[in-house]
Amino acid sequence: MTRASKTITGQLGALRSKMPRESWAFALTALLLLVVFPATLSGFRLAMVAKYLTYAFPAMALVVCWGKGGILSLGQGVFFGLGGYCMAMFLKLEASDPGSTSIQSTPGIPDFMDWNQLTELPFFWVPFQSLWFSLLAVLVLPGLLALGIGLAMFKRRVGGVYFAIITQAIASVLAILIIGQQGYTGGVNGITDLKTLAGWDIRSDSAKVALYYVNVGLLLGVVLLSSWVLRSKLGRLLVAMREKEERVRFTGYDVAALKIFAFVFAATISGIGGAMFTLVVGFMSPSFVGIVPSIEMVIAAAVGGRHSLLGAIYGSLLVNYGKTFFSESFPEAWLFLLGGLFILVVMAFPNGLAGLDLRRLLDSKRLAQLGAKLEALRPKPAPTPAAPQGEVPR
């Protein structure tokens, strides 16, 4: 090793010991998302990555609530969808001004309402004419719904697999409700033809790039917020609760309150992701609310590593890239592949991508052994004299 490279590795080592591993991983992820992706990907690909990253919000929510707290929610799509619909309702109303809807029998209301013979804006749509109300609704409504569900379930000690099944049923119910109430919700098509956000055209190329950065900024913000929560006593109590719920209860903590916190926190994060999805993709539909998307979110969290916040980002990128890739070529096979992937991860890598110990894989001893094996495979022309001590043979 040359002196220069020694100094560099020495400095890196010193730096590494100063910064904990998580900070390193966070810095590298931020670098990848904020610099590498925008610099190397085309506008089309970057928009796709932005879409994948919106799924990282609910995946991260599941890391907090399921990975740490042991509360498996199979209905995270409900909160993702709720956030998304709040955003979409505002955008739709902005796109439905009387001028651009003058051909309708009732101008000034969303087109799908007109098709369904509605002549008046329904009362619950009215407040969504305000941007501030809509943004507030994105942040508050998913959490409120989660609070209601949490109070009903956790106070009665409904947990584990029963809770998971109930959340799945709620996801199914909400999707059916949205599809059934076509005049109020846009039905199975969802809320489409969204154009501007407070006059800013979200379909333009520059807007797509800007939204990518907003999305990444929010995502990294949520990583920091969640890791702050997990570092608190509450964070360790969540793990303790996953391990021995009774012990936590008999140590004087209200377990139901802790669970409700985790569930509401997760719902709020998921809602932010849903709102970003609407902005990035330009529509919202019930196909992002029901059982399948909810399970995809769980799989993304599991693939990334359900104990790792950053893992959720990589898990979402990988699973959703896989979905795009495979559903283009084998649309029918995708769900089977997804299920297979889930089983593989659970069986072989219970800690997901984040659990792969790169240091062990790249361990110098193992590399040396590997090198020796490769060396042994090479034909040897003649025995070479042993290299003198302290020098590395070329």
Added chain:
Amino acid sequence: MIGEPKLLAVEGLGVSFDGFKAVDDLTLYLDNGEIRAIIGPNGAGKTTLLDLISGKTRSSEGRVLFKGEEITALKEHEIVQAGIGRKFQTPSVYEELTVFENLEMAFPSRRSWWGALWSRRTKEVTEQVEQIAELVYLRDRLNDRAEILGHGQKQWLEIGMLLIQSPDLMMLDEPVAGMSVNERQKTAELLKQLARGRAVLVVEHDMQFVESIADTVTVLHQGKLLAEGKMANVKNDQKVIDVYLGH
């Protein structure tokens, strides 16, 4: 009652599961500073009694008073906050957390979710954790994950988790089960030491251990009180010999 109320008063307590009376019209009183052992054959209702006092099981008759206040209808965590700590039969610790964190989680401050969210490790907590760890023979294991502790050490850790709450009443369900002779002795010493200033209620099978620690022994049989008194007297009680000791 005249004078100071008893620390714990269990009066006419009863519960039945599908018609089976697990605990039946049970009355017992506990003073501060007392070590009381509950013994009895399998199915006598020993663990159920602890469940009833700690709120894990709801009683169908009778009441439990703690420091003169009725606690019969309180929730588990409220009973703990009132000052009753409980150790389970099998060691119940957080395997994936370190010994330090296990004790820290039991420290009785910031128990609301909001308080816990803003809680960071303070010097007070650290000192208290180290002190308790010393007491339960785990001072040099603070940074180890609880899962790698031995069985006896896990029992001690759980006792430590109770101690750090400084409860006025400690209830221990078979604290020396699965312990070596040496560990049993150390646990007996520990219990005597920590009984100062509080009452201890122990459910235990090991008669030698009971004899070495308890002031008073309560014998249960089929959910009812069979005998109560000093171990020496109880041992010679014909009823007790018939149902329990003599078999």
